Amino acid sequence: MNFQDLHELVRQELLRRIERGTLTGSRLAQQAGFQQAHISNFLNKKRALSLEGLDRVMEAQRLTVEQVLPLELAGTSMPGIEEQREEQMEVPIVSSSAAMDDMQIAASEVIETVPILAARLRENRAKPAPRRGQWERFVAVRVDAQQAAAMAPVLALGALAIVDRHWNSLAPYRANQPNLYAIRSGSMLMLRYVDFDERHLILRPFLREFPVQLIGLKEGESPADYVVGRICMVLAEV
Template sequence: MNFQDLHECLRLELVRRIEEGDLTGTRIAAQAGFRQGHVSNFLNRKRALSLEGLDRVLAAQGLTIEDILPVQISAEGNAGEVGDELRSRPAQVEQVAMVPLVSMSAAAEEAQIRVASVIEEVPVTAARLSDQRDRASRRVAGWQRFVAVRCDSQQASAMVPLLAAGSIAVIDRHYNSLAPYHADQPMLLAVRYGAGLLLRHVELDDARLILRPAAIDCPVHLVAVAEDRLPSDYVVGRVCMIFHGL
């Protein structure tokens, strides 16, 4: 196993812990003594850690090299053989997909996200994306499927505790139906409202979409569905993942 293999194994383990809610990028930075931007670049494959930095992150997370390897090493195992096996199993290394973080307007309007619209990229386990069920209208079937947006304080205050200021919401733009994703759980949808988006629970009442906040002290918003439009035309997509601290 070479340094690059070890570097990628650690990154994948940190992404897994973040997705499970056990860790945040901010906490990694504080524990290991890095700037938050340095950790974010590492998680996004934009910057590598030095050998010393790798040791600091391992120590801060209470990890050993054996903990992050994708195969079990016996006491007499050969590290070179492990590295060869890791490189021969690309699915083990390529488990992370990069979702573009864009503005609210780009998420709503750009069928294919332009390079100039990408603020940064968010690492997400590829399996979590492929597991998402789609329910797209014909209008958006050809759109780039997953995008991410960062929530400002106004968006977050309406959806406490689901959202927090600065949290990142990944939107599945191939699920713009009002049909519940889970029968017993309300969906969080990204809906066009004025020139922007609102992240809200949504109901249809006659020819109106009711955008309901989670916080009882925030107002309910109404969107009138035009006669020549469908309710799904106003839905940008379903929020399928939320990350805090990236």
């Protein structure tokens, strides 16, 4: 089996789910973070997904390679696939306060865990503040109604936002694309786009009808004192 074979098997399984009424193309696009047209072209065989894109789609639908293999191949060992399937990291889902304040996440603070392909997490570049380098790196927080209202459709109610706590910089992660951050605002954790103007952090919602919020920096403070981390991945409600 090669990548093209796997690509087609995943496409067929997604079409089956759509036909059964358990999935829609728009829902899949939202879950995997693609434009709806991109997913539509994929489902209609007009455009192929990259390996990273296929990973995102499979992750969003909790699909494994074994689930889409034909019965005669399911359970057989294929070089590289078995190791890849096993290489997952359990990311702790925690409260907002634990995400903001706990250097290492204690077992008592873990609400549950979500499995993420380790390769997807390792590919994230790091830019930690000096005192954050020893913090447990990845945590997940559940998007509540307040965050979802201001950030829809980027963040949906009940989705999991994976926070990379080793990116505390306001430097752009990708050219021409704003970073989405988890920001400390008093006792609250805010999920917003962020700008910096002189001595203020400017928290921007996705929807314009919601207000921009300002956080004034005190003497000796830097933006990194408020940046909990960069949202590196968003998973649909699980």
